[in-house]
Amino acid sequence: MEKTIAGVATALGIGAISIIRVSGEEAINIVNKIFIGENLKKAASHTIHYGFIVEGEKRVDEVLVSIMRAPRTYTKEDVVEINCHGGIIATNKTLEILLANGCELAEPGEFTKRAFLNGRIDLIEAEGVMNLINSQTELNRAAAFNQLQGSVSARIEKNRKKITDLIAHIAVNIDYPEYEDIEEVTVDKIKKNVRKIKKDLLEVYQASKNGKLIQEGINTVIIGSPNVGKSSLLNVLIEENKAIVTDIAGTTRDLVEGKLNLDGVILNLIDTAGIRKTKDKIEKIGVQKSLELIKKAELILLVLDNNKKLDNDELKIIEKVKDKNHIIVINKIDLKSQIDKKQLANANVVEISTFEQEKVTKLKEKIKEMFNLEKIQQKDLTYLTSARSIALLQKTIAILEEIESSVANNQPVDVLEIDLKRVWHELGLITGKTYEEEIIEQLFANFCLGK
């Protein structure tokens, strides 16, 4: 028998009431033992009862108790919720009495974990619960609620069902070749299905990536040689004189951060020390930091000086950012052009002067275009929000691509079947239809107590 758990579901602190949640087979019996009022064992499901919590003979709190009998409850087990007085001491008193009478203290997320293990919600919905609680903007909240309502799960499950059908059909074809009325799964049929499934999952993947941007913003780093106008660019973008600007090369040594709201999506900007070889100990550390940030950034703004020829250091940086999301910003176009643009062939280039706001607007437009920010605003909220599920989805799409190339290489159905099973498995991991104990433990441990 699963132990009966108890936990405080409301935030601990001063408040009018606190809710203590109890779940498990013994929930009603245990609460009944410490309750003066009517006999809760006889209470109908989904009813509320007035009375007192007692410790031995002594009344300790005046409460309302909700009785919810399995299976129509949050955990699918018997659940009792005690509305007691708020405040840490008062709430903990009732919790202690419950623990002394046979309840065990719930771990963080254990109620939701039970809801998952008992099949009431899947993993995506469980993550939706956590996201809803943690949401910081209206857009976050709406997406999390959507997730909680199962619309994302339904979309993943629909595709998993298609794969299940294909695999089942192939199995019947192989095991019972004599059943002629069952349609044979041909390579062509697999190809068509795989294409459709991949298209649908790619849409979810793209929306999920956008969703991550909405939640976390775009980590953007401004890099370049000394004195090209990096700090000036940060200041003009955030419309604040945050970073020191001088005509002395090597002005910025430490990282300077700022935020820019681009139509509801935040750019987390970092201005860095100009990259050059230097003997100065402090500047050297700054340059090292700049180089490390290139690796982590989601967007790199590489600033060049229009008034100077490209030097070797700059050519090296251009090479470094080539395969990353980047924009080459040629600054100081108010000055005579010395830069050889042929050396920047095919690069993503925007010409600006930090002295002219209107030119800087062009850069903002370019960023919006690059991240499709306009599209994000259309609020397609059917997306996955956890790094766990997005990584699994990416892996699934890669396997579908493998199947497509196997088809192109004329591989037979039984070879394709192996990869179809992998797709099925990965999609199952996303929703939690198939799962590993350890991952489940870790996931729910991130929840709050009492949820």
Ligand SMILES: Nc1nc2c(ncn2[C@@H]2O[C@H](COP(=O)(O)OP(=O)(O)OP(=O)(O)O)[C@@H](O)[C@H]2O)c(=O)[nH]1
């Ligand atoms: N003519 C012109 N000068 C500019 C422009 N933008 C910045 N500057 C000047 O260039 C000089 C260097 O600017 P900063 O913003 O400090 O350059 P930086 O890249 O941050 O330099 P470090 O921090 O030393 O790496 C300053 O004198 C700025 O006024 C521009 O668009 N046109």
Ligand SMILES: [Mg+2]
């Ligand atoms: Mg600077």
